[in-house]
Amino acid sequence: MIEMMLYTALVLFGVSIAIALFRIIFGPSLPDRVVALDMIGVHLISAIAIISLILGTKSFLEVILILGVLAFIGTIVFSKYIERGVVIERKRDL
């Protein structure tokens, strides 16, 4: 019963990642794509949590933390690139 529920949840997360992939491919603007990319990162975290439950190991729990940090920093960098046009500003005139 519990195995069946876990596999169903994994399949549903795969479906939602596939739908977000559709938005990345056909998104009309760049922030659409970044929103969908952030959503894929967040859903991948929970898919990895379910995989670590199914395999019965504790070794994937570091992956959750590091993937969360990387998805957050990637979204921050993309938002700065969209707003300013560069990622690292070299000259600043204050």
Added chain:
Amino acid sequence: MNVSVIFEFIAALMILVGSIISVISALGIIRFPDVYTRSHAAAKSSTLAVLLTLSGTFLYFWASESLISVRLILGILFVFITAPVACHLIIRAAYRSNVKMSNLTIEDELKDVLRDKEQ
């Protein structure tokens, strides 16, 4: 029926509810008309889905192996803090780089403050 079996069932139920909420959030991201409403679907319900799933994982490990995983608590707190912040920043960048709203938008209150100052 043992107590740990009941807690494992509750944890699996939380994970299943989280996955259903994630599918609803994906439907929102494909059906809404412009980027501002899509961010509504992508930030709130997606965060709720991930929090339910990670809490279910934490409860499952606690019930089955009597393990309190500090890394999982850190992951829950980090996702809970950073996912709305990231979505707010990307929508702020989208508004400042003049992404068009949909035709159904009634009012834009930031327009008087922001657009007139630039001109």
